[in-house]
Amino acid sequence: MSYLQYRKLKNILFLGSLYMSALIALLPLFLILQYLILKGATSLNLDFFLHDPSPVGEAGGGMRHAIVGTLYMVGIGSLISVPIGLLCGIYLAEFGRGKTAKILRFTIDMLTGIPSIIIGIFAYILIVAPLQSFSALAGGFALSIIILPIVTRSTEEILKLVPTHIREAGLALGLPRWRVIFQIIVKGNFKSLITGIMLAVSRAAGETAPLLFTAFGNMYLNFQISEPMASLPVQIYTYAISPFDQWQEQAWAAAFVLITIVLGINLVSRALVNNKMIIGQSKRVINHTRLIRKKKGN
């Protein structure tokens, strides 16, 4: 075999291994989805969404309480974190050169890297221990710390893409800076900002670790913010490590629902992003200009 043939063979082998690696990397995704559909979707029925758990051994029962709990706590988390995250992202993108911005960027990096279980401990120390009770509030607070850095990051990334001439155009119209930021730049990129927020929320909806000893979980429907609250992920965990077949089946059904919610939000929000967001901004500036011209003309 000549040297050239040897090199070509190596090339073909390498390309083959690239195809293989792509297959191997995607294999778990398909296996998980297939297994979830096989075991989860089959044990799913209407009762699952409409009823609270029934005692072991009794047929029926569902996870209404956990679905409501997940939505409830993710709601609390978003209420706390989305405004703060947006403002931090705006600060980093628009005033991102100072010392504060440097420290903030570092903080956000660290918050992203902190294991979620430590966030759980933090929420426990800060809220559960003083109130002496597991509560939905603590769970929501823990989730808010998960959401915060993701929203901040995505906001910063998106706003950084806005070309400077759009800011300059706004300033040239005689607008104060904060109006340029909020009425032109933020408004023009609203859709992509929403995408970032939705991705963060979908991530928080699937978190288990920070809820284990903050919201803790219970077995009935609860709307009280100061009481323990069930959530889909924690419920899956409780059921999965239980010895009852019926509960394990429910865990699969819950996992199926959870992954439908999470992947659903994820895909929908990705589909929402359009790459032509810059056009949106230009339109905005043009509209403003037109308006001012009209007024001046009159």
Place this chain on the structure above:
Amino acid sequence: MNSSSHKLQLSGDKKYLLSFKSQDSLSKLLLRSVAWTVIGLLTIMIILLTRESFIAIEEFGLEFITTSYWNPVLEEFGGLAFIYGTLVTSFIAILLAAPLSILVALFIQEVCPDWIGKTLGLLVEMIAAIPSIVFGLWGLFFLAPIVREYIAPFLRQTFGFLPIFQGPSFGIGVLTASIILAIMIVPTITSLCREVFKVVPSHQREAALALGATRFEMMKIAVFSPSLSGIIGASVLGLGRALGETMAVAMVIGNSPAIVASIFAPGATLASVIANEYAESTSDMHVAALCLIGLVLFVITFIVNFIARGVIWHYTRKQGNR
């Protein structure tokens, strides 16, 4: 038009309560105070975690990370087994995930047609979106039996002379946890590697091909070697994610605080012991010890993320200078 654009007026048209300049400094001040709130949050987190674990630090001191005796009933705590478990599972996970991710990233960036690459990238990112509890559930009921029936016997037969591949496998254990972790961090490393490969200028690839290199040689010389530091940074970030992963690991590792050479044996990690014991901890010392475990985990992930950040920052600066 809508009301917000209607409000838009030039400064001369109307008297404002504040001049534009003070409006701007006020809004900047508000933004900055929000920023400091968030910075304060992280500071409080560190302070509280340290304060809560203080009695454990006082009681055990450095012995906490050098002994592996963990007994909540007798209130004797040593965390070495958990540190060992965390490091070993993450290390095996990186060994499995990094080469695979690099190959996938190369495949997507260099070989695929554009639309296939995009779809593939999306699918890989879908893996990252799967909640870790689902990974845990799948690992417990699907992967663990496979490890017990097929992977462990195969490894024992082939590499059985090494102590790490000896002993019985119950399905749940260090190896299963590592495989789950590897699956979970593949998307992280892949997408970062793709970013790294993207910035390699295409004339570099063309130059290699023009010299007569095969595609494999081109990727080796023109894409892989110049982005090596970026790839390392990506892997270290993946490592950081693996270190802190809790639920999936807690469900499949078996939770036994012992240092055993065999990777088939059950183990425990820093995160998994907190997840298992925190809600049921009875004594103050137990809580403090678990908080100290959290603090150790925090410090480890902090260091790892810091290194990754440094490598990537260095890398992007180098790219920028080109």
